[in-house]
Amino acid sequence: MAKDSTTEQLIADTAEKVFLEKGIAGARMQEIADAAGINKALLHYYFRSKDKLFEYVFDRVFQDFVMRLRTVFEEELPIEGQIRVFISRYIQIFDRKPGMPLFIQTELYRNPDLIKRFTFLQSVFPADYIRKEIAKKVEVGEWRPIRVSDFLTNLIGLCVYPYLAQPLLQHAFSMNDSDYQGFLENRAETIYTFFLQGLRTQ
Amino acid sequence: MAKDSTTEQLIADTAEKVFLEKGIAGARMQEIADAAGINKALLHYYFRSKDKLFEYVFDRVFQDFVMRLRTVFEEELPIEGQIRVFISRYIQIFDRKPGMPLFIQTELYRNPDLIKRFTFLQSVFPADYIRKEIAKKVEVGEWRPIRVSDFLTNLIGLCVYPYLAQPLLQHAFSMNDSDYQGFLENRAETIYTFFLQGLRTQ
DNA sequence: TTATAATTTAACTAAATGGTTAAACCTAAC
DNA sequence: GTTAGGTTTAACCATTTAGTTAAATTATAA
Numbered sequence: 219m220a221k222d223s224t225t226e227q228l229i230a231d232t233a234e235k236v237f238l239e240k241g242i243a244g245a246r247m248q249e250i251a252d253a254a255g256i257n258k259a260l261l262h263y264y265f266r267s268k269d270k271l272f273e274y275v276f277d278r279v280f281q282d283f284v285m286r287l288r289t290v291f292e293e294e295l296p297i298e299g300q301i302r303v304f305i306s307r308y309i310q311i312f313d314r315k316p317g318m319p320l321f322i323q324t325e326l327y328r329n330p331d332l333i334k335r336f337t338f339l340q341s342v343f344p345a346d347y348i349r350k351e352i353a354k355k356v357e358v359g360e361w362r363p364i365r366v367s368d369f370l371t372n373l374i375g376l377c378v379y380p381y382l383a384q385p386l387l388q389h390a391f392s393m394n395d396s397d398y399q400g401f402l403e404n405r406a407e408t409i410y411t412f413f414l415q416g417l418r419t420q
Numbered sequence: 421m422a423k424d425s426t427t428e429q430l431i432a433d434t435a436e437k438v439f440l441e442k443g444i445a446g447a448r449m450q451e452i453a454d455a456a457g458i459n460k461a462l463l464h465y466y467f468r469s470k471d472k473l474f475e476y477v478f479d480r481v482f483q484d485f486v487m488r489l490r491t492v493f494e495e496e497l498p499i500e501g502q503i504r505v506f507i508s509r510y511i512q513i514f515d516r517k518p519g520m521p522l523f524i525q526t527e528l529y530r531n532p533d534l535i536k537r538f539t540f541l542q543s544v545f546p547a548d549y550i551r552k553e554i555a556k557k558v559e560v561g562e563w564r565p566i567r568v569s570d571f572l573t574n575l576i577g578l579c580v581y582p583y584l585a586q587p588l589l590q591h592a593f594s595m596n597d598s599d600y601q602g603f604l605e606n607r608a609e610t611i612y613t614f615f616l617q618g619l620r621t622q
Numbered sequence: 623t624t625a626t627a628a629t630t631t632a633a634c635t636a637a638a639t640g641g642t643t644a645a646a647c648c649t650a651a652c
Numbered sequence: 653g654t655t656a657g658g659t660t661t662a663a664c665c666a667t668t669t670a671g672t673t674a675a676a677t678t679a680t681a682a
Contacts, residue, residue, distance in 0.1 A: 241530070323587075324526045328442060339591065339592055362617075368606075368607070372611075372614060378577075379573060385525075385535055389535045390544075391545070391547065409574075415618045417617075420620075
């Protein structure tokens with residue numbers, strides 16, 4: 219019977235696009251079916267309900283995100299190098315799916331229970347490891363003391379904010395789409411320099 | 421007949437809460453009416469349609485935001501002092517309405533036309549002024565060169581991100597609500613130090 | 623008092639929407 | 653060729669939802 223998962227894949231991919239664009243409340247099952255080139259009956263044949271489909275998509279999106287980042291702080295590099303990789307990989311993820319950060323934050327804000335689905339989050343936010351590295355750097359007088367939560371919030375905020383606030387920033391800086399694309403392309407290097415300098419003592 | 425604007429106010433305040441929490445797509449007129457302690461008929465009596473009500477609320481929220489920030493970079497202070505004021509005022513705004521940043525970004529992302537309603541945005545993002553100040557500081561060797569767009573994106577991102585990503589961060593750092601509140605309270609100082617240091621040459 | 627505006631009540635409409643059903647059709651494996 | 657599962661069609665159901673209506677009621681200002 220050769221489980222033909224192509225259709226399931228197609229549905230999930232299409233649903234992801236629609237959900238990313240409109241959120242669960244704004245998305246319509248009919249629209250997903252149309253966009254996938256199938257009919258509503260088949261949609262419910264594969265995914266019983268809108269909620270089930272949403273959860274499936276949400277998990278997939280988040281897993282994709284986590285999987286691309288979880289190994290960064292395990293690599294054999296000095297912390298500065300890990301930070302550089304972290305930044306560029308973060309940006310790389312969102313370049314492929316610019317709507318992803320806003321989607322995750324919004325759905326999470328409106329339904330905090332979704333947080334329960336977040337496994338492996340500690341590997342993307344390796345607080346203990348970072349704490350130790352900060353301590354080392356502080357001891358040799360290279361960095362100022364900083365809380366882990368501030369360290370990671372700053373780092374991630376610098377990476378993600380341009381994607382979360384794209385329409386606002388693009389308008390504020392009078393950029394067209396390709397201007398903004400150019401702006402984003404230079405961010406990785408800017409962030410790296412700025413972030414590391416921000417940590418230093420002098 | 422004394423136009424009793426109390427009810428209009430009440431409706432707008434209540435609608436704001438509901439819209440901030442659920443977005444336009446997730447909000448229900450009935451829910452707004454109930455929360456305001458009135459009936460749906462009266463809701464439509466004051467605001468003809470959901471869209472009209474939403475636009476009214478959206479404008480109010482954004483205007484409130486702009487009005488609290490527009491004067492910061494006109495104050496008689498050195499740029500460092502202006503930055504300090506900017507940060508603390510930014511944070512102060514969101515402390516009162518934590519859902520506001522996510523609301524604005526999400527609705528703007530899903531309906532980019534709303535950007536047309538953004539007047540005075542240039543006074544919150546005074547690109548020309550900042551450009552000149554950067555140039556001065558670079559000339560005396562105090563700051564590294566940085567694009568205005570990066571300068572403002574970094575500054576605002578550092579302020580706003582903890583509000584945009586509250587559920588995620590709170591979970592990642594295993595904080596309860598009061599932990600997170602404490603985390604936010606120290607942010608202003610942290611950001612100020614970190615941001616200014618990030619700009620420096622050495 | 624009287625007229626006018628605010629508010630409630632309650633029923634109603636029309637459209638959108640998630641989800642179901644059953645029969646028919648297609649296709650590939652056996 | 654038969655069978656089983658994927659797919660379509662098309663109608664249908666129940667519920668939700670924005671918005672309306674009209675009549676009754678309450679407050680308010682002139």
